[in-house]
Amino acid sequence: MSKEMKANNTNKRLHNVHLLKPGEYYLQGSQACIEGAIMAGCRVYGGYPITPASEIMEYASRRLPQVGGRFIQMEDEIASASLLIGASWGGAKALTATSSPGFSLMQEAISIAIMSETPMVIIDVQRPGPGQGYITASQEDVMQARWGHHGEGSIIALAPSSVQEMFDMTIEAFNLSEQWRTPVLVMAEEPVAHMRERLLIPPWNEIEIIDRKKPQDLGIMPENYLPWGHDIVAPMANWGEGYSVNFVGLVHLEDGNITKYGPQMHYDCIERLFRKIEGNVNEIARIETKFLEGCKNLVICYGCVARTAIEAVIEARKEGGLDVGYLRLITLWPFPQERLRDIVGNVNTIFVPEMNLGMMKHPITEALRDRFKKIVSIPSLGVLHSPEYILSKIYEEIR
Amino acid sequence: MKKHPMLKYLKEEGPLGQRMPLILCPGCGSGQILNYTLHAVDRIMNKDKIRKENFLFISGVGCSARLTSHYLNFDSAWTIHGRTLAIATGSLLANPAFKIIVFTGDGDTGSIGGNHFIHACRRNIDVTILCINNGVYGMTGGQVAPTTSVGTITTTTPYGNIEEAFDLCKLAETAGASYVARWTTAHPHQVIKSIMKGLRKKGTAFIEILSQCPVHNKLSPVTMLKKLKESTIQISKEKESSEGETLIGEFCDLDKPEWNESYQKLIDQFDHEEGKS
Numbered sequence: 001m002s003k004e005m006k007a008n009n010t011n012k013r014l015h016n017v018h019l020l021k022p023g024e025y026y027l028q029g030s031q032a033c034i035e036g037a038i039m040a041g042c043r044v045y046g047g048y049p050i051t052p053a054s055e056i057m058e059y060a061s062r063r064l065p066q067v068g069g070r071f072i073q074m075e076d077e078i079a080s081a082s083l084l085i086g087a088s089w090g091g092a093k094a095l096t097a098t099s100s101p102g103f104s105l106m107q108e109a110i111s112i113a114i115m116s117e118t119p120m121v122i123i124d125v126q127r128p129g130p131g132q133g134y135i136t137a138s139q140e141d142v143m144q145a146r147w148g149h150h151g152e153g154s155i156i157a158l159a160p161s162s163v164q165e166m167f168d169m170t171i172e173a174f175n176l177s178e179q180w181r182t183p184v185l186v187m188a189e190e191p192v193a194h195m196r197e198r199l200l201i202p203p204w205n206e207i208e209i210i211d212r213k214k215p216q217d218l219g220i221m222p223e224n225y226l227p228w229g230h231d232i233v234a235p236m237a238n239w240g241e242g243y244s245v246n247f248v249g250l251v252h253l254e255d256g257n258i259t260k261y262g263p264q265m266h267y268d269c270i271e272r273l274f275r276k277i278e279g280n281v282n283e284i285a286r287i288e289t290k291f292l293e294g295c296k297n298l299v300i301c302y303g304c305v306a307r308t309a310i311e312a313v314i315e316a317r318k319e320g321g322l323d324v325g326y327l328r329l330i331t332l333w334p335f336p337q338e339r340l341r342d343i344v345g346n347v348n349t350i351f352v353p354e355m356n357l358g359m360m361k362h363p364i365t366e367a368l369r370d371r372f373k374k375i376v377s378i379p380s381l382g383v384l385h386s387p388e389y390i391l392s393k394i395y396e397e398i399r
Numbered sequence: 400m401k402k403h404p405m406l407k408y409l410k411e412e413g414p415l416g417q418r419m420p421l422i423l424c425p426g427c428g429s430g431q432i433l434n435y436t437l438h439a440v441d442r443i444m445n446k447d448k449i450r451k452e453n454f455l456f457i458s459g460v461g462c463s464a465r466l467t468s469h470y471l472n473f474d475s476a477w478t479i480h481g482r483t484l485a486i487a488t489g490s491l492l493a494n495p496a497f498k499i500i501v502f503t504g505d506g507d508t509g510s511i512g513g514n515h516f517i518h519a520c521r522r523n524i525d526v527t528i529l530c531i532n533n534g535v536y537g538m539t540g541g542q543v544a545p546t547t548s549v550g551t552i553t554t555t556t557p558y559g560n561i562e563e564a565f566d567l568c569k570l571a572e573t574a575g576a577s578y579v580a581r582w583t584t585a586h587p588h589q590v591i592k593s594i595m596k597g598l599r600k601k602g603t604a605f606i607e608i609l610s611q612c613p614v615h616n617k618l619s620p621v622t623m624l625k626k627l628k629e630s631t632i633q634i635s636k637e638k639e640s641s642e643g644e645t646l647i648g649e650f651c652d653l654d655k656p657e658w659n660e661s662y663q664k665l666i667d668q669f670d671h672e673e674g675k676s
Binding site for chain 2: 074368
């Protein structure tokens with residue numbers, strides 16, 4: 001890399017003096033998200049305002065220049081997501097945040113980011129749909145997260161449920177995107193983005209930060225470099241480093257060559273994209289459980305619904321004397337099917353409270369198909385379930 | 400046989416084999432434009448002592464986009480239809496030192512990417528946009544383009560085009576680009592000079608190059624080049640263009656604040672050194 005390029009590299013100019021110091025804070029989820037991104041090394045933010053995600057970009061516009069980063073308000077969400085591709089290959093860690101209608105517009109860029117194996121992070125503060133829907137709480141994009149982009153390949157999507165997790169999981173999202181060279185989605189909801197609660201910043205040296213693997217570090221010379229080869233996750237040379245990388249969105253060989261097209265080459269190119277994520281599901285996906293050992297009934301939830309679901313489970317056990325276990329999907333995609341089968345035994349009823357009409361109920365049903373007698377969806381649209389509501393649905397079934 | 404001097408900037412082979420020949424149809428103007436561009440880049444590299452790795456080529460989808468696909472021996476990106484300027488903006492935010500050349504077609508600039516185009520010009524981001532305008536959607540089979548002239552028969556205007564053609568240079572100038580010029584593939588020296596000017600200009604340089612598509616126009620490349628010359632008139636001749644004549648030349652050459660220069664001032668307000676705050 002030439003001196004001029006090095007001196008101007010946004011990512012290399014980390015100005016720690018303006019990072020959030022270790023300690024206790026009282027912040028909004030949206031602010032915690034940006035603090036997490038900055039801590040992870042994000043120095044480029046491009047976005048387009050949309051309720052209820054605008055607070056994230058407003059805070060980013062204030063914080064990015066302070067740490068030597070760059071913020072830009074783009075002309076739309078299509079441009080915002082496309083911008084991440086250029087920024088990422090330009091050598092920066094880059095972020096955008098949006099809400100559901102904007103997320104729809106970003107699918108085009110997500111698709112080519114999967115194909116080109118571009119690390120980037122998108123926060124979706126979900127709102128109800130279809131159409132303009134409403135501007136309140138929703139988990140209606142969980143399927144769009146997995147299946148919204150055209151074509152095969154897989155995706156990583158996380159579901160935070162607190163302000164602390166908006167910080168932690170934004171860092172985790174950047175780490176996963178750099179480690180697996182893939183776009184990572186943080187599927188937040190309006191309550192998590194807007195609530196204010198305690199945020200604990202640990203000592204900086206305790207925060208794990210993962211950066212992309214570089215061909216330079218592995219001794220791979222430009223003439224032998226395969227931008228989509230060498231390993232299941234290829235080392236990534238950024239533009240400007242002398243590796244003459246030809247970014248490509250078409251089916252390609254490991255060196256980016258497109259002239260050798262054939263069925264086998266096509267299969268190998270795309271199947272690896274799928275296997276890279278789905279084949280490493282146990283390394284990527286995380287699950288949280290409580291009262292799971294030998295439980296007769298089970299509540300499976302994710303995101304901010306987990307906050308009221310755990311209340312309902314505790315109440316059902318204490319007041320109702322019912323044997324109800326609790327399982328939270330911290331990672332939505334890749335879906336940890338085998339892991340779920342390993343830890344969930346035979347139960348009578350599974351309850352799935354979701355802020356949609358029963359979306360994640362489907363992969364849960366597929367995974368645990370022979371482990372339950374009944375699976376009950378507890379839907380809510382536009383508003384977070386109260387613990388009482390979840391409890392009443394549990395009592396309706398098993399009391 | 401002596402090799403073409405610009406071949407040194409192309410990848411005839413990659414680690415996994417042959418990458419040539421170019422996909423473009425015989426007589427297509429895009430190859431000429433690639434040649435002119437590489438000449439300009441070669442001169443800038445030698446005269447201004449700018450290193451090869453500083454250059455970045457970005458394109459969208461379509462005939463024009465194939466110039467970056469996998470033949471260029473530079474960092475390059477063959478990306479999404481119309482989104483080239485958003486992607487270029489991202490690269491410049493990551494590193495303002497990039498010398499970015501964007502290859503677009505009339506669809507990328509005037510249609511699917513129209514919004515990104517006007518906002519790139521408005522922000523005056525530091526890119527050189529080369530718009531290869533062949534007046535037709537070539538790659539997808541000869542459909543009407545926003546730059547197709549009235550009356551033209553295409554595969555989606557079988558009874559003749561009823562819509563007015565877009566003047567992309569006027570659009571770029573109005574939207575705020577620093578440098579705007581229009582030439583044709585029959586003006587190699589002017590094109591090379593304009594590209595060099597664009598690369599040296601801090602801000603958005605928009606250079607439209609009228610190009611020939613012999614396949615969809617069902618004419619010989621020579622006839623088409625002649626027609627391009629005859630149907631255009633230079634602005635400097637101070638003559639109003641008459642019916643059917645297109646103005647060529649430089650439309651504007653201004654010095655205005657570039658996005659990253661302005662943003663850098665904003666960053667510099669903050670003290671970034673450890674120990675001071």
